[in-house]
Amino acid sequence: MLRNSLGDDSFLKTALIDMYFKFGLGTYAWRVFLEVEDKSNVVLWNVMIVGFGDSGSSESSLELYVLAKSNGVKLVSTSFTGVLGACxxxxxxxxxxxxHCDVVKMGLDNDPYVCTSLLLMYSKCGMVGEAETVFSCVLDKRLEIRNAMVAAYADNGYGHCALELFSLMREDRVLPDSFTLSNVIACCSMLGLYDYGKSVHAELVKRPIQSTPAIESALLTLYSKCGCDTDAYLVFKLMEEKDVIAWGSLISGLCKNGKFEEALRVFGSMKDDDDDSLKSITTDEDELT
Incomplete structure (x- = not known):
C-alpha cells in the first residue's frame, strides 16, 4: 500500500485496522488509526470500537465512543451495538x-439490533429489571429480541420467568430456534423440571431444528441432574464432539445420584477417549437403573 501511494486511503486503512485486530495486534491497529487524517467516517470508529471490545480492551472501546462523540461523528446503530457489547x-x-440515553435521543430505541444489545448488556450486568423495561418497550418483538430476554432470565437465575416467556412465545406462535431451546432446557435443569425438559426435547426431535453443542450439553446436564442415566447416556453417545464439559456433566450427574463406580468407569473412558469402553458401560440397561 505504501509503495503504491495508497497510504492515505481511509477505506484501505479501515481494512488494515480490522485485519490487525483479528490477528490480536491492537497496538498496530491503533497506530494505523492515528495515521488516518480524515476521521469522519463512522465505519472507521466502529471497527475500532468493536475491535478493542472483542480483544478484551473494553475500556478502550468506551473511551473511543466518547472520543467519537466529541469529534462530532454521526453514530449509527452498529456503533451502539459495538459499545454496548463492550459495556x-x-x-x-x-x-x-x-x-441507553443516547440511543433514545437518536431515536434508535426500537432498532432490533440495538435493543438486543441493550438487553444483553443489562443481563451481563445483572440488571434484569432494566432488561425487562427495554423488552416491554420494543414494538417489534422478533425472535432475536425474545431470545435475548429468555437468555437474560436464564443467565441470572430467573428460570420460571424464562419458561413463562417461552410459553408466551408459543401462544404468539413464534417458533423457537436452537438458541431458545438450549436456554429453556437449561432452565428446566436449574428448576429440576425433568418432564417439562423432556417435552422440549420431544419438540426438538419433531421439528427440523439442528441440534447444537449448546442444546446437547443442556440436555446432558438435565438428564444427569434428574438421575435419568439412560437418557443421559443416549444424548452423550449421539454427541459428535465430546468435550471436557460434556464428560464432566455426565460424571457429575452420576456422582450426584450416588453412582460412584459408574462415574469412575466413565472417567476411565474419558482418559482413554474410547467410545468402545463407554459402550461397555451402557450395554446393560438393568444395571443403569
Missing part, C-alpha cells in the same frame, strides 16, 4: 445507562 463485557452498568 456488557466489563460490566460497566453506569456507562451502559449513558449509552
Amino acid at each position: 456488557g463485557r466489563c460490566e460497566n452498568f453506569g456507562f451502559g445507562r449513558r449509552i
